[in-house]
Amino acid sequence: MSTSNPILSGQWNYPTKMIFGAGTLSRLPELCRELGMTKPLLITDAGLRTSDIVENALKIGKDNDMEIGLFTEVKGNPTGKNVDDGVVAYKNGGYDGIIAFGGGSGLDAAKAIALMVGQDRPLWDFEDVGDNWLRVKEDNLAPLLAIPTTSGTGSEVGRASVITNEEAHEKKIIFHPRMLPEIVLADPELTCGLPPHLTAATGLDAFIHCFEAFCAPGYHPMADGIGLEGMRLVAEFLPRAYKDGMDMEARANMLIASSMGATAFQKGLGGVHALAHPLGALYDKHHGLLNAILLPYVMVKNRAAISGKMEYLARILNLPKTDFDAVLSWVLDIRKELKIPNELSDIGLTDDDAIKIGQMAVNDPSAGGNPTILSADEYSSVFLNALNGKM
Ligand SMILES: [Zn+2]
Numbered sequence: 001m002s003t004s005n006p007i008l009s010g011q012w013n014y015p016t017k018m019i020f021g022a023g024t025l026s027r028l029p030e031l032c033r034e035l036g037m038t039k040p041l042l043i044t045d046a047g048l049r050t051s052d053i054v055e056n057a058l059k060i061g062k063d064n065d066m067e068i069g070l071f072t073e074v075k076g077n078p079t080g081k082n083v084d085d086g087v088v089a090y091k092n093g094g095y096d097g098i099i100a101f102g103g104g105s106g107l108d109a110a111k112a113i114a115l116m117v118g119q120d121r122p123l124w125d126f127e128d129v130g131d132n133w134l135r136v137k138e139d140n141l142a143p144l145l146a147i148p149t150t151s152g153t154g155s156e157v158g159r160a161s162v163i164t165n166e167e168a169h170e171k172k173i174i175f176h177p178r179m180l181p182e183i184v185l186a187d188p189e190l191t192c193g194l195p196p197h198l199t200a201a202t203g204l205d206a207f208i209h210c211f212e213a214f215c216a217p218g219y220h221p222m223a224d225g226i227g228l229e230g231m232r233l234v235a236e237f238l239p240r241a242y243k244d245g246m247d248m249e250a251r252a253n254m255l256i257a258s259s260m261g262a263t264a265f266q267k268g269l270g271g272v273h274a275l276a277h278p279l280g281a282l283y284d285k286h287h288g289l290l291n292a293i294l295l296p297y298v299m300v301k302n303r304a305a306i307s308g309k310m311e312y313l314a315r316i317l318n319l320p321k322t323d324f325d326a327v328l329s330w331v332l333d334i335r336k337e338l339k340i341p342n343e344l345s346d347i348g349l350t351d352d353d354a355i356k357i358g359q360m361a362v363n364d365p366s367a368g369g370n371p372t373i374l375s376a377d378e379y380s381s382v383f384l385n386a387l388n389g390k391m
Pocket of ligand 1: 153205209273287291
């Protein structure tokens with residue numbers, strides 16, 4: 001089935017208010033005012049500082065009598081220091097709202113800054129453990145509007161941020177329900193400049209969010225349904241967006257598939273993310289790329305627990321056969337088509353920290369969503385398999 005639809009735009013209120021469609025960036029000032037902002041701070045990562053899309057957003061503000069500040073001290077894997085600096089910039093500049101702009105890095109940093117401008121505890125006190133989120137002073141969060149510029153993290157519809165604690169060399173998940181942006185402005189035109197290798201890595205991250213959510217144990221048919229449709233959209237449109245970045249139909253469908261992934265993974269993630277988080281923290285590699293390399297190795301480890309679900313997924317993806325192996329070969333094929341390396345050693349990783357990585361994976365919050373509970377040793381051996389291409 002093709003989902004060709006000439007009108008790829010819409011407005012809906014699920015899971016938050018979303019304004020979707022090419023060209024919708026022009027509505028930025030109006031939507032900021034709707035949230036009570038008169039002088040917002042746009043937060044994005046350093047890589048986008050001088051980009052046309054940031055410049056364009058600032059110009060749209062100016063043309064509509066809205067002064068928009070800019071904070072770009074955000075690393076690819078945003079750190080606690082990035083968040084602290086952003087809070088200082090927000091307070092010193094007298095801003096009254098935050099525009100979270102970018103891929104996962106910019107969005108996650110901005111969401112954490114929106115949380116932290118109103119707190120007096122340190123950031124790590126709000127790590128997603130137990131009831132820590134109840135410590136948040138809820139009335140003090142900055143108004144928050146999100147604009148995704150990649151199609152992968154779906155952080156624009158998420159209630160958490162992944163922030164690296166540099167002292168501990170660990171990625172921490174900072175969570176509060178109100179970190180879900182009040183408005184998402186999703187304009188697929190902003191994603192057209194994403195180069196093919198990032199289109200591939202972020203697009204497969206979106207797929208893996210859907211995949212791990214679908215495979216996670218627990219009763220959550222809404223998340224399962226969103227995850228399945230998200231995977232079907234990625235399968236149909238990611239190869240097109242990769243080949244032709246200006247294919248607006250493909251870009252639009254990838255952008256919404258990305259939001260669907262993050263909506264679905266409220267159900268849970270799994271072993272791929274449990275391993276990718278420590279690897280990202282230790283080696284500062286691209287999150288989507290790590291996931292894309294890891295996926296088949298984790299699938300094989302989980303084979304017994306997910307084979308029934310793979311039969312169903314194979315039907316949704318319209319594969320010639322409907323079993324685990326059909327989905328596995330499809331995954332291997334699309335990785336090849338998108339020029340994803342097959343092994344972690346291909347991107348410079350070594351086995352030096354294999355034991356530590358297993359321990360970090362087992363302690364990662366995503367591990368709880370894996371269809372079978374894996375030990376630290378098992379995570380270490382999956383990591384070594386992925387390192388050396390042992391399927
Ligand atoms: Zn991810």
